[in-house]
Amino acid sequence: MTDAAHPSNEPMRSIDPADSDPQATYYLLNSVVVPRPIAWVSTLAADGTANLAPHSFCTVAGTQPPTLAFTSIGEKHTVANVRATGDFVFHVVDYAITERMNITAANAPADVSEFELAGLEQTASAKVRSPRVVGAPVAMECVLDRIIDVGHSRMVLGTVVQLHIAERLFDERDRVDPGRLDAVARMGGATYATTRDRFDLTRPSYDDLRVDPATAAD
16 A cells, blocks of 8 residues: 655646537546446336346435435336336345346346346345345345436435345454455446455544644644
């Protein structure tokens, strides 16, 4: 780990999105806002078809109530299903299931279940209609809070009503050990990253950072 600052005269490229091709801007955002967690979202279509798709524009949107958010670029099957049923399941992807997750990113027709396409087993959820992925280390059942139009994208917010977390992930403090979770993250393009290279930083208090002018060195 290094604390070396970049040079102040480092060349920078300034880009105005208003003057750029939207697709080019998308690629830039996709490459620099990294690493991003992957929301592996399962939904149920109105005709009963189970859908499963990864969305890497996602985050925790709130904690009271616990709320998750993911964004779909355009009105994809996931969004249509959430509108129809009012719920979804947000799974965390670990390294062991990365290749199967990638299969579910294929542009399959709405009447094709990605569970079957990727050879994944599904099981019933406890509080929502959407099924869960058997073998995913974390699954969070969500009921729809709202869908927000952001240009041609759709941001979906869901309230977490049930969590399912593999017992093996908990440490002696009863917290999830990131090493045991072994989550993967999305980078730009077709590149992914593991979360195996980690370091700790203790958050300082303002008092720790404050310098007393009377005792400061000249």
